[in-house]
Amino acid sequence: MNVNCPHCGKQMKLGGKIQSGLEALAPGQQLRVKCIQCAQPFGIDASMAGASVPVSQKKTAIRPPDPPDISWLKEGDYEETETVEEVPRALVLMAGVPARDIVVADLEKLGYKVELGESAEGGMTRMQFVNYASVVLHSQFEKSGLEGTFHSYMRTMNMAKRRYIFYVLIGSEFNTMYNLQALACSANLVVNDKDIQRFSLLLRKTIPEYETLFGPLMEELRLAGR
Structure with missing residues (x-):
């Protein structure tokens, strides 16, 4: 499951534990996670656990993916991507x-x-x-x-x-x-x-x-x- 940071747009892949936590949430509840890029916290809810791409979007998805972000290459530094694993x-x-x-x-x-x-x-x-x-x-x-x-x-x-x-x-x-x-x-x-x-x-x-x-x-x- 992937989510996008609402602050900087960074896409994060969430681990299995956090997905299970999302599915167990009652309506209206949220989990707070922190963006691995801008470090800003934001909330995600249970509706995101089962989110899927609509059929109409699948049929018209002909745009190729954007080039990868290689800004880290210019800085000469690379940090492995972290994933949210546990419910607080x-x-x-x-x-x-x-x-x-x-x-x-x-x-x-x-x-x-x-x-x-x-x-x-x-x-x-x-x-x-x-x-x-x-x-x-x-x-x-x-x-x-x-x-x-x-x-x-x-x-x-x-x-x-x-x-x-x-x-x-x-x-x-x-x-x-x-x-x-x-x-x-x-x-x-x-x-x-x-x-x-x-x-x-x-x-x-x-x-x-x-x-x-x-x-x-x-x-x-x-x-x-x-």
């Missing part, structure tokens, strides 16, 4: 419902495969074996609040792993989208309890901004082995 995963550590149900549902709408951490220890164990794209923690998940073991684990995590995680803190003590407060708590986003109903909107605004701002830098660090 999110870990949620919240004790309360229905607030937790809202958070889970909103993450799934954005194409995440969501897993629940039943304890701080369980969450840390999961993170040793899974590379989560997003982690959501409620400040009262542990009795000791932000002094608990899981938040301490996130704050002291090696940056080689931490920089690829969009870390969200939820709690009554936070001012929603207050970046200074998020920075002080070593998080990417803070959300007040009263704004959980708009959690999906908050993610749709902040995650693309985060990827646009730090995506190129993280890619450079990845290529440099950092």
